[in-house]
Amino acid sequence: MTRYVLKTLWRHRTRTLLTVTGAAVAMFVFCFVGSVQEGLQRLTSGADAERSLIVFQENRFCPTTSRLPEDYARKISELPGVRDVMPIQVWTNNCRASLDIVVFNGADPDQIQQTRPLKLLAGSWQQFTSQRDAAIVGRNVAQRRGLKVGDQFSIGDISVNVAGIFQSTVPSEENLIYTSLKFLQYTRGLDAAGLVTQHEVLLSSDADPDRVASQIDETLRAGSVATKTRRKGAFQASTLSDLVDLIGFAHWLGYACVGLVLSLVATTTVMSVQDRIKEYAVLQTIGVRPLRALRLVLAESTLLCLVGGWLGTALALLALGLGGFAIGAEGATIAFRPSFDLALSGIFTSILVGVVAGLAPAIQAATVPIVNALREA
Amino acid sequence: MALVELRGVSKSFRKGDETITPLDNIDLNIEAGEFLSLMGPSGTGKSTLLNLVSGIDRPDSGTIMVAGTDVTQLSRSKLADWRAANLGYIFQTHNLIPVLTAYENVELPTLLLKLSSSQRRQRVELAMEAVGLSDRAEHYPRQLSGGQEQRVGIARAIVAHPKVVVADEPTGSLDAETSEQVQVLLQRLNKELNITLLMVTHDRDVAAIASRQLVLDRGKFLELAEAGQTS
Numbered sequence: 287m288t289r290y291v292l293k294t295l296w297r298h299r300t301r302t303l304l305t306v307t308g309a310a311v312a313m314f315v316f317c318f319v320g321s322v323q324e325g326l327q328r329l330t331s332g333a334d335a336e337r338s339l340i341v342f343q344e345n346r347f348c349p350t351t352s353r354l355p356e357d358y359a360r361k362i363s364e365l366p367g368v369r370d371v372m373p374i375q376v377w378t379n380n381c382r383a384s385l386d387i388v389v390f391n392g393a394d395p396d397q398i399q400q401t402r403p404l405k406l407l408a409g410s411w412q413q414f415t416s417q418r419d420a421a422i423v424g425r426n427v428a429q430r431r432g433l434k435v436g437d438q439f440s441i442g443d444i445s446v447n448v449a450g451i452f453q454s455t456v457p458s459e460e461n462l463i464y465t466s467l468k469f470l471q472y473t474r475g476l477d478a479a480g481l482v483t484q485h486e487v488l489l490s491s492d493a494d495p496d497r498v499a500s501q502i503d504e505t506l507r508a509g510s511v512a513t514k515t516r517r518k519g520a521f522q523a524s525t526l527s528d529l530v531d532l533i534g535f536a537h538w539l540g541y542a543c544v545g546l547v548l549s550l551v552a553t554t555t556v557m558s559v560q561d562r563i564k565e566y567a568v569l570q571t572i573g574v575r576p577l578r579a580l581r582l583v584l585a586e587s588t589l590l591c592l593v594g595g596w597l598g599t600a601l602a603l604l605a606l607g608l609g610g611f612a613i614g615a616e617g618a619t620i621a622f623r624p625s626f627d628l629a630l631s632g633i634f635t636s637i638l639v640g641v642v643a644g645l646a647p648a649i650q651a652a653t654v655p656i657v658n659a660l661r662e663a
Numbered sequence: 664m665a666l667v668e669l670r671g672v673s674k675s676f677r678k679g680d681e682t683i684t685p686l687d688n689i690d691l692n693i694e695a696g697e698f699l700s701l702m703g704p705s706g707t708g709k710s711t712l713l714n715l716v717s718g719i720d721r722p723d724s725g726t727i728m729v730a731g732t733d734v735t736q737l738s739r740s741k742l743a744d745w746r747a748a749n750l751g752y753i754f755q756t757h758n759l760i761p762v763l764t765a766y767e768n769v770e771l772p773t774l775l776l777k778l779s780s781s782q783r784r785q786r787v788e789l790a791m792e793a794v795g796l797s798d799r800a801e802h803y804p805r806q807l808s809g810g811q812e813q814r815v816g817i818a819r820a821i822v823a824h825p826k827v828v829v830a831d832e833p834t835g836s837l838d839a840e841t842s843e844q845v846q847v848l849l850q851r852l853n854k855e856l857n858i859t860l861l862m863v864t865h866d867r868d869v870a871a872i873a874s875r876q877l878v879l880d881r882g883k884f885l886e887l888a889e890a891g892q893t894s
Binding site: 287289290293294296297564565568569570571572573574575576577578656657660 | 714717719720739740743744745746747748750752754758760761762763767771772774775819823
């Protein structure tokens, strides 16, 4: 009977091809939207987002406007629950939302190597730590900008030597360029000697993040600049708040894609069954059970959806893997990455939509009035 | 006990405001191995009777026992199982599945039975051989002539070794020469394989090949004659 289903689909190959293509395009978009949602989810949750804090200047949003004394790091590190503090100077080419945002993070190279979950894919840490204008570049930025080790990369007043390309277990990190703190502080136009944009605070395992955040703000209230300390996830969500709303809205686009596949495959299957209603009557006259006739139609619609869905999902994952896409604003970025969950949800959604799309025509085929259908020309 | 027994079977249809009763309280026995032809003018209920015996239609009243099973009492699903095991149906318009080859069309009913693949292959080959189409096994219906299509339809009807085969105007859409070939084939199946056949036709010459001929007129049967007495 599988042969019957496959041959039926092959017989109407133009219709099959169009339906599969439509399903593939819709599932491609569905997976892309899904990857944006996943990127946001990753950015605002997980160990890195929950167990570290960002100390930023109070009432400031864009990194160019936050200027904290570097010395705050020493005061923060004395507080209970704080494991390490990394002063970071941030420079970005664009404070507004952009698909090709370039974000420099200047910090102590040794500290970066010890505290950040980075792995060099090419280049050397030694060059990064010893050369003043050396930079290690996240692989997504390198992919987008076509950078490789040894290249000179300039943007605005900043010019760096690419000393390494890194990957990270935190996908958004792969959209960053790390330089030494001193190099970025003394960059022309920044005038930030002794100042940093933010302090990243790593907490000990037993510390309560919110309590430590309050203590930091309380302690630094007496300093020259008031601070606002938040969990890293909350800080990034707040920084990207405009995008978060947009991404929240984009999930409707994902649902619309599912609806599109549903109506496309349902229409194709209804047409197919109505064209062959006599065939189903013949099959039942021969002895095919109504339930089996129902399963034949469901198999047809599910196969259409599965092939289209699998194709769209595979293409989306490939594009996400090769493209290194990210969207960012105000120094924070959301990375669009392929994932096993995304593949699984694409395939599962395709199967589900295939079954739902085939239900009405399948019932029609199973309950066909045999005698009337056999009389049809 | 007859292989097919109809007792008090009635069937009516609504046509606009009018009620038509083609079968009115009829009785009929068909013995095992018998070849019965059923004639009558159009609209007298011949095909309706065939459909009732096949279990693809239900009577308003009466019982239809086929090989000891009252088919009027079975659910649609049980009827499908029963047809797969007990009934072969030869259609006037062949009704082969266009996407399947001749072999695959004949194989279809065997897929519904619990048979091993070798048993299945053996049955299909025998049925194809019986209708003389072994050399056309890989041809699709569109590559066959009308007569060959009908012979594939006949092979499909007998491949599951049914207890009874019904044929609805099996020569109705064939030319005279092909019709004769199909008639000879049906006669041979009945005599050599002892297949019980119930055939509906409005052609007297075709009806004459059966061992028993009935005419259905105004809801009642008229026995015509024993085989060989009609010509």
